[in-house]
Amino acid sequence: MKIALIGYGKMGQAIEKIAVAKGHEIVLKISIDNLEDNTIENIQQADVAIEFTGPESAYDNVVRCIEAGVPLVCGSTGWLNKYDEVTALVKEKNGTLLYASNFSIGVNIFFELNRKLAELMAPHADYDVSMVEIHHTQKLDAPSGTAITLAEQVMEKITRKQSWVNDTTGNPAELSILSERIDPAPGTHKIKYSSSIDDIEIIHTAHNRTGFASGAVLAAEYIAGRKGIFSMKEVLGL
Incomplete structure (x- = not known):
């Protein structure tokens, strides 16, 4: 599976380590140092995107991934005042979104x-x-x-x-x-x-970030090829 990492801080790096160990390929890494690469065209190289940024950028990143038609796992918080707007866009575009406040x-x-x-x-x-x-x-x-x-x-x-x-x-x-x-x-x-x-x-x-990162990769594996709006309840069968 080809993964785009939107947000390459400590969490993004932990996700990369687990994803690569499971045989996945990271085709895009977006950090504060290469924001110019955060384009629809680049995101479309991936089978799924994983977004972990901050409240100030999360909403725009989510919309960009939906517009790109790439299934998205989002773990950013602080943007949920626009969640209904985003889910409406997912339905309009027949897209895929899995948001969780915590992936552990x-x-x-x-x-x-x-x-x-x-x-x-x-x-x-x-x-x-x-x-x-x-x-x-x-x-x-x-x-x-x-x-x-x-x-x-x-x-x-x-x-x-x-x-x-x-x-x-x-x-x-x-x-x-x-x-x-x-x-x-x-x-x-x-x-x-x-x-x-x-x-x-x-x-x-939590003792470290491993639980969050492994859960995010598990969520990405789950939504690849699926359409709709999901949560960790579906991923874990709860």
């Missing part, structure tokens, strides 16, 4: 645990729920896309929480997400249910 197999299992725990806790109003996410200092967006996904899952089941805030809060209708930036932390997410009697907490801690 462990995190996607954690998502399922989070959803189930929230469902179990929903009838118990004595417990208040809050979240903490910890990442390295180079991560620009806060809260993390993974934290937002976790928060949305909680609010889907616990309807007394109507919105999340990236701060502490005394409003019972708000879900607090605290963001900490500490090097060299690759990513920790904690969901805590607290009452006057006890606490219940689930935690996922």
Whole structure:
């Protein structure tokens, strides 16, 4: 499989290492040093594109890949205010998009645990729920896309929480997400249910980027040759 890497930072390099080891070919690498090569024509050399950049460039990269007609795996966060617009374009162009806030197999299992725990806790109003996410200092967006996904899952089941805030809060209708930036932390997410009697907490801690990178390659292998909009749930059969 021929892969275009849109974003060749630490994550892109980790993806390259895993992809090449699995026998895939990297035909395009886009970094801040060669943005002029980020063209539809160059992207079309690939069977699939993997996009890991930043909030300021992700949307334009996603649209460019869709316009190129190349199936896209996107792991960038901070652009989801335009997600509906993008999915409409995918349908219009009969394209392929797989977006995930986190590609780690462990995190996607954690998502399922989070959803189930929230469902179990929903009838118990004595417990208040809050979240903490910890990442390295180079991560620009806060809260993390993974934290937002976790928060949305909680609010889907616990309807007394109507919105999340990236701060502490005394409003019972708000879900607090605290963001900490500490090097060299690759990513920790904690969901805590607290009452006057006890606490219940689930935690996922990443040790390195390997889980994210291997999941992204797995997602690329899955969408190659497919049409439509996918998530890691389909890739992992969850």
